[in-house]
Amino acid sequence: MLTTTSATPFKSYVAPLPGDMRATADTNEWCLPSVLRDVHLAKPRLLQGEQIVASAPAYMYSPIDPMDSSGGSGSTLSATSSASGTPADRHHKEATFGLLSVTNFKLAFVPLHEKRNQAITAPLIDLYQENIYLGRNEITLNNIDHIYTISELGRAASALQAARGMASHAGMSRRKKLEPFKQQNISGRIAALHIVCKNFRLLKFAFQQQDSKMFGASDQGKLIASALVRFAYPMRHDLSFAYAHREPYYSTLGASGTSMYATKNDWARELIRCGATEWQVVSCASVQLLQNPLQAGKYTVPPHFVIPKSCSVDRFLDLSRAFCDSRAAFWVYSYGSSAALVRLAELQPAAQQDTKSENVMLELVRKCDAGRQLKLLQLTDRLPSIQDVLRAYQKLRRLCTPETPEKFMLQDDKYLGLLEKTNWLFYVSLCLRYASEAAATLRSGVTCVLQESNGRDLCCVISSLAQLLLDPHFRSIDGFQSLVQKEWVALEHPFQRRLGHVYPAQPAGGNAELFDSEQSPVFLLFLDCVWQLLQQFPDEFEFTQTYLTTLWDACFVPIFDTFQFDTQAQRLKAVTDSQLVLRPVWDWGEQFSDKDKMFFSNPLYQRQRGDLGAQAAAVAHRRSLAVGHKGAHGGGSGVTPSRNTINPQLFATASSVPQDRYLQPAHRIFDLQVWDQCYYRWLPILDIRGGGQPQVDLFHRLLLSNIAKVQRCLDYQNFDDLPDAFYEFAGESRPNQLKDEKPDKEDEAEFVDGVERRRKPTAKAATPTSGLTSVPGKLQLSTLSSFFPFGNPIAGDAPLQLYDILSSSSELLMETSSFLDKSSIV
C-alpha cells in the first residue's frame, strides 16, 4: 500500500473497474452511473416493525488484510499489493461497494456485487453461523459502542486512505469520536466512519463525495453519522427496537430443562435439589407490605427470593432497608449437608456506622448452617470495581481492534506487555481465585456469604462461577442457562445499564465520566472466566466456546428480553405498559437453525449416568409439583407468580448434588489465555486456516459420527452404509469406488527401501477422475477457519461431508441413552 499512494491511488482498492475510477477520481465524480442505479436494488432485508432511517452508498473495508501478516517489516506490503497474488487474496484487499443503511434495529451493509460470487460462495457461507435476524454485514444498533468520524480536510482523493486510517494521512484527515446527544456540528466532510462494536468488531466505511442527481449534493457520511448518533444511543428503553417489533412469540422451550426462576416453584425446586431445608422462598406478590403501593417503593427486591426460615418476611424486609438496593442475604445455593452460598449487599452509605443490621443478618444466616459456621467473603476489597472492569475491557478492545496493519504490528511488538496493562486477565484470574475460594469454603461444609456494594455485579460472577465449579448440573447447557437465569436475570444484574442499552440524558456540562460510570461488561468477564474453565476442563462442559461467544453477541439483540432489563419489575412494566413481547434468548431456534445449534454442543462432553438420573428426578419433581398445584406454574412466562407455598420438607431433604465432581481450576495469569474466538474473530489476519480448536472439534465429531454410524449398522445388521474410515481401517476400498489404489500400511517400510508412494495427494487429485474435494481412498477433513463458525468461509470446503459429520455426531451427543458414558468406554 505504500506504492499505491503515489501515482495511481485507487489501483487496488476499488472494486468496480479500476480504470474508470481513476479517470473519474480527479473530477470528484466517484462512480459509474450504472452502479449508482444498482444501489437502489441493494435493499437490506427488514423485519416486522423495522424502518430505514438513512441510506447511503459506501465502501466497506475488511479490518486488516490477512496477507499483510506474513512479514515483520513493511517491505512485504509493497510486494504483496503490487504482485498479482491469487484472486482470493485480492478479494480481501479490496473494499466492497454497496449500500449502507441505518434502520431502527441495525446498521446494514448490502454489498452490490455479491451476486457475482454467490454461485461459488453460497454453499460455503451456509456452514458458518447465520443469525436469522442479522446478516453477515449487519450489526444491531445496541452493539455499537463508539463511532469515529474521519473528517477530511484535503482533497477527495484521500477519502479511501482515510478509511484505512493511514498514518501517513494523519495531517489530512482527523479521527474524532462522536459523542451521544452532543448535537455537535460535524465540521468538514465525513470521509469515513469507524464503528467499534461492543463485541469487538470494527467496521470501516468510506464515503465518496459526489454531485449526483440521484442523491443530491448532500454529504453521505454526515447523513449516516447523524442517523447513527440519533438511533444508536437511545435515551429511553422504550425507543429500543424490541418495542416496535410486535411479532408474536410461541415458546418452544417447554421441553427444555432450563429453569427460568420466574416462579416460586422454580426456586422451591432448587431448594429441594440442593437439600436446603433451612431456607424459604418469598414471593413479593404474597407479601402484604410489598403490595402496599406506599411501602413498596422503599424496597427494590426481586419478585422471588430465598431467606432464612428462622426469619419472618417482615423482619427481613425491615432489616433489608439498611442495605443497598434492599439486598440482604439472599440464598442462591447449598452444597453438602447445609453449607449455603449467600449473596449480600453492603450497608447503605448512610448506615455504614451502624453495623447492627448487618450483624443480625449474618447471625440469621449462620443459624441456617448446621455447623453454625460462616465465612464472609468481601468482594469489594478483593475484586475490581465495575469501572475497573470497564477500563480493562476498553483497553483490551483497543488491542483487538487495530485500525491499520501498522498499528497491528506496533501492538504486536509489545503485545504481552500491553495485554498485561489492560488488567483483563488479572481480573479474570481474581474472579477464578475467589470463586475457587468460595467453592472450597462450601466443600468444607461452611456457609459462604458474598458481599459486594449492591450485591448485583461481581456477586453474580463469583456466585455463578462457584456453582459451576461445584455442581456438574450447571455444566450442561440447560443447567448453565438455568444458572444465568437464576444468578443474573432473576436476581437482577442491571443488564440495561451495564451493557449500555440506554444512554440516560446527561446533566448539563456533559460529564463523560459520569455517563460511562454505569456501563461495565461484567457479564463478559463472567463468560471469559467460564471460557477459561472450558480450556482447563475440556470434557466437563456440554457447551462449547461458540455457545459462550454467541451468548455475548446475543446480549445486543434487543428482540430477546433476557439481557435487556435491570429488574424484573422493569420487565413487567414494559409488558403491561408497552405490550413488549418477551422472548427468552434461550430459545435458540428463534435466532439459529438446527445446524448452528449443533455448534453449541461439545463433542468431548461426557454425560454421566448420574446426570441423567438427576434429570429424571428433576422432571419427576416438576411433574409432582405441577399435579399438586393444578398446573399453576405457567411455562416460565413469569407473568402470574404462583401464590402457592411449597413446603420443601414434603420432598427429599438430602441434596441430590454429587459431591465428587467439583473442579479445581488454576487461576494464575500464567495459566490463563486470551479468548481468541470471541476477541480476535473479526481480524482475518489472525485466522489460522485449517487450524485451531475447530479443527480438533471436527476431528472429535468425526470420531463420534463414525461410532454412531457403525453402531447403527450393528443395530440393523446392515453393512452397506459404513463410514469411510471403516474402509480405511479394514484396508479395503469403498465398494463403489472402483479405481482406487490400495492404501497399505507398509509405506513406512517401503520408504526405507526407497520405494515411494506419491507424497502429495493433490497431485493425485489432479487426475481427472476426482473433483476438488475428495482424494480417492482417503477422507479429507474439511478445512475450517480457526474462528469457525465465525470468521470467513474457506473456499474448497466440503460442506456436505461436514454437515453429515455434524448431524450424525450430534445424534450421539443428544442421545439420552448412556451409550457414551465414561464407564461404557474402556
Next chain:
Amino acid sequence: MDPSASLADKLASKTASSNSLDSSSKSSSLGSKHGGGENGILRDTPFGYLEGEEDQDQKNDVTYVCPYRGPVFGALTITNYRLYFRSLPLRDQEPPVVVDVPLGVIARVEKIGGATSRGWDGWAVYEPLAELRRLGVPNDMWRATKLNESYAICDSYPAVWAVPKAASDDFLRRVAQFRSRCRLPVLSWMNPRTQATITRCSQPLVGVSGKRNSDDEAYLSFIMEANAQSDKLTIMDARPSANAIANKAKGGGYESEDAYKNVEINFLDIHNIHVMRESLRKVKEACFPTTDDSKWQTAIDNTLWLKHIRCILAGAVRIVDKVETMSTSVVVHCSDGWDRTAQLTALSMLLLDPHYRTVRGFEVLIEKEWLSFGHKFQQRIGHGDNKHSDADRSPVFLQFIDSVWQVSQQFNNAFEFNEHFLITIVDHLYSCRFGTFLCNTEAERVAEDLKHKTTSLWTHINSSLDQYLNPLFPSFTHGAELVLRPIASVRSVRLWKGLYCRWNPGLCAPQHGCQRTRELLSKQDQLFKLVNELRLKSNNRSNSMQTTTRLASPMH
C-alpha cells in the same frame, strides 16, 4: 538396515490369505511371539510327512483367528511343503481346529501390526538418495551427485548433493569458491508438482568492493531456470539488512539485484546466535526460580523470545508463500548457512510437505537439514568442551523445535507426533546418550564412525513409538491442510511452558491430555473390529451359498 533382519521381521507376524477353495484359510491371521519354542516340541504331528518334507519352523503359542469360532490357540508348523495349524485340545469333546494348507496355495501374505514394535536402526532413517527420489530427483532439471563424497569440496556439507543438471562438476567447484566456506547453493526441497525449489547456501563473498562472480551468477540462473513456472528467483537472506551490509566488511555480503538477473532479495530480520542466546537466558530468568504472576507477561515480553520465534515463523511463511503460491524458487542463506538457514529451510519444508510432519519424516528432516548440512551441534551445545561460556553456544536448534511446537499448537492435528516427542528430542540434544547430535558435520561423524559406536536417538524413539504419537493426528484421513500457514503474530505465539517451565513446581501447568480422544478412538476401533468380523462371517455365508457380487453401497 540389515536385509536379513528385516526379512525375519516380516515373517514374524503376518496374515496369510490363499486363493484356494478352502475358504477357512482366508483371512486367518497369525500372531506369534518370539521366544523359541524348543522346550519339547511334540513330534506327534498327525499329518503324514511327504517324501522329502522337512520342518522349517514351529511355534507353539500361536493364535489362529478362525472366522467361525473366533480365536483358537494352538501350534503352527511350517514345512517346506505346507503350513499346518492345530489347536490345542482344551475341551475333549470338541474336535481340534486344523488348518492344513500347502504353501503353494498361499496367494498373499499380509503382515498386520508390528510395525511399531520392531527393533529399528535409527541410523538408517535417512537415505539421501531415497529422500531425493521421493522429491522426484533426479529429473530433467536436477541431478544427484556424489561429488563431495570425500568432503573435499566442502567439509561441512553432506556427501550427496542435488544440483541443477546444467551445472557441471568443475563448474560447481568454481561456484563453491565464491561462497563462504564453500557452501554453495544445493537443493533442500522441491515441489514435485510445480518444480519450485528451496535451495540453501552461505553468503556470497562479495566484500566491500562488491566483487562479482559470473559462475555464481550463472549458477543462480540455472536454479531459476530449473523451475519453468516462474521467471524470477527469490533470495531470502535471513539476516537483518544492517547485519548483511556489515558482513561486507568481513568479505561477505549479499547478492546485489544489479549483478544477478531476475533476482529479488529479501531480508528476514532474524538476529544472530548471540542475540538468541541472550534472549533464552532471559527466558530462564523469567521462569526460575521464582516468578511474579502479576508481572509474568511483561517479563516474557521483555525476553523478546516470542518476537524472535515470530520472526522465524514469519520468514518460513514467506518462503512457503513464494514456493507454494507464486511457484517461485527460493534460495535461503544467512552468513554461513548453518544456523538461521537451517531453521528456515527445515521449518518451511515442514510447512510445505506433510511427510515431514510424521515421526519418520521429521527424523529425516532433522537428519537432512540439520545434521547432514552441518549445523554445528557440538559448537552450539558444547559437547565435550569445557569452555562453558564460549561465544559459539546458542540455542538455534532449540529455537527450531520451539517453532515446530508453535506450529503444532496452531495445527493440532497436522502432526503425527506430540509434544513429548519434541521434548524428548530436546532432552537428548543435551544428554549425550545417543550419537545423533554429536560432532559438527557429517564428515566428522563418518570419521568418528558414530554409526557403529553409538546408538541413534531415532532407534530409541522408534522402538517405543506409541508414547510419541498424537492421538489427534487422523490416521484414517488426511489432515485438513496440506500446506500449513501458521500465524506469525505474538498474539498467536505462546511460551512453551511444557518445556521451559516444567522444572518449576510453582509453574507446572495442569495437563488434561487427550484422554477422551483416546477413549473415542478405541471405541471406534472396537466397533470397527466387530463389524469386520460380522461382515466376514456374513460374506463367508453368502459365498458358500452362491457367489454373489456385493452391491455397491449408496454414497452418503
